[in-house]
Amino acid sequence: MTKIKETSTNFSNKKALAEECPEVYASNMIGGQWSLAICCYLINGKLRFGELKKKLENITERMLTLQLRRLERDKIITRTVYAEVPPRVEYELTEIGYKLKPIIEELEKWGKLHKKIL
């Protein structure tokens, strides 16, 4: 069993801030790393490990595994293992995971806006 650190991302002392500040808390949950990209792809439905890896092109298997485990631990995605040969593992957003959609949409809008003023 892989040891997962307590924190979602690397917040040294932002922990205290996150406690009282839901937006910072949320940002710590899905900000940075690959979490958001993974959620973006999963928002259209479940995907297998290999499919995610393909979509994320440059991610290493190690990283993908770590990120998925984090998201699973934080109840944002579910992991379903099928007892087959070869193995099949599917990842899907949880109910609250799907609720990230408005955030993603707003991020998308803003991202497009910001690119223009580059």
Next chain:
Amino acid sequence: MTKIKETSTNFSNKKALAEECPEVYASNMIGGQWSLAICCYLINGKLRFGELKKKLENITERMLTLQLRRLERDKIITRTVYAEVPPRVEYELTEIGYKLKPIIEELEKWGKLHKKIL
């Protein structure tokens, strides 16, 4: 003059992803680190360096400076220096910086939701 690295956050190869994916791009801009927290405080109006430092309690001056410089470079905040003694420097969100508000609001909603299911 402090050298600021090219990247907004630490995206190794997420760069490619961010190019075609505005939401990931946006997440790279404000996700992680202290960026979002800073924007949260500035959304209510301009603040001085010391005021930000106070609100962010645990941040070091060095870190705060770095984050502010990044945000300034990315046109999310403006930095105004007043030629006074003692010095006064104010930080304020730019137009596009203020447009982060919907994102922050959605993050806040989701954060509160997620805390409940802990």
Next chain:
DNA sequence: CGGGATCCCCAATGATACTG
């Protein structure tokens, strides 16, 4: 196929001291 285990490096951050 979908990982786990190890080794290792460097970029991000902390700590401390100094300054216009």
Next chain:
DNA sequence: CAGTATCATTGGGGATCCCG
């Protein structure tokens, strides 16, 4: 007050190999 400079540290993430 609002930084800058320098050194020390650490853990995030890459590379590689192995497994059920």
